[in-house]
Amino acid sequence: MNDREVAARLRYAVKSQPVPPELAAKVRMRLDEAPRGRKGWGWMAWAPVAAALAIAVALGSAYRDGHFRFTPGQRETFMASLLTKVSLPMRAGLDDHLHCSVYGNVPKDVPDRGTATQHLPQKFAPMLAIVEAAVPKPFQLYSAHVCERNRRRFVHFQLKTDSKLLSVIVTRRGAGESFVREKIAPALAASGTPIYEAGARRFELAAVESGDYLAYVVSDLPAERNRSVMLAMAPQLVETLARL
């Protein structure tokens, strides 16, 4: 036999082999039980990709908001990038909030009032009641203190909920820092007190100026809620600062 004849003979021998009669039924049964690809693991195959994408987007968004900045250099770079987004008179308040509250040490547990205010100078004690009256209920006072950033001193009220940070910050006006002088249009006026606003990524600022002082409310609340805090305290705050 030549190759062709061997192949034909082989084909005949193989094709003559019986096939189990129940095999077709078994296959059918398996198919009946199985989900079809597109509705079954066709979609499932994309699930890890979708999950990875969602995680990447979430991580990217969190990084843009200032999270995962582990070294002082990374934090300073992030803070500097945010400061360029607001006007000169706004920068001091945002800088102190970022440095002292966002990347600083806010106590983990809410302290008693005496502990929270032990480092607040007597001169600024009247502001405490104004701040507490204006800030909405879920926020609690974690610290009222004087802090320093770039050789500049700030009176800083740190308030917190489970997920939000809010700072009321007062500082002496620096050279050239004036909303009026820079002709920055006030967002609105509370009893004749102009309130100035700005935003940088997730942070919202509302500010007033009085005499030698600038006062800020800085938080990661929505703009209108952040503004309402300043609206509630602005008249008394300005009056108190004017007396200092």
Next chain:
Amino acid sequence: MSSAGTFDDWMGEGRPHPPSGMDNAGGTPAADARSAFDAEAMPHLNDLFRTAARVLGDRARAEDVVQEVYLQAWKSFHRFEPGTNCRAWLFKILFHCVNHHRRRWFRFPLLKETEEFLEANLIAPEPVPDHLTDASILAALDRIPAEFRAVVLLVDVEEFAYKDAAQILAVPIGTVMSRLSRGRKLLREQLASVAASYGIGKTGVGRTGNEA
């Protein structure tokens, strides 16, 4: 001899059975897909089984593998383009499954072993006696290494083109050709050896019936 007869038996009147749990009468997309799958894929069941049985050398395992082939094919049937070669697609899945199972069931024969086998066994082509039974032919086929047996089955038995066989086995077409050549030589030698052991001479004409 054709697999169509068995398939027609299985299909009853030549129409697909409505599968349990599926409404075939309503013409739903799922039922339509299943009908299309039945029409395209099921006629090749017998060929797939026989090839699997010869490659694996075990009918029970061949049954398992063929069921798995159809399951995989059904799950990815939405990617199958009607009008393309469904038979080649199924055989490709078959060899994918066979390789997967072979790794699990046996130690996969290394190419080195195959080459050693060839060196030890491949001599000048033997004349093949005409008078051979199906059993002796299949016994000879089963004795050649799996890589060569697979190519001989695909090209000589299932009559796939070299190009299709290469795609099914995921090897270059040159590899198919060389394995086929070696496989045929090995088969001839095994046939001569089997025939000699049965006391069959080198003369005589005709073929026997189904004796396996």
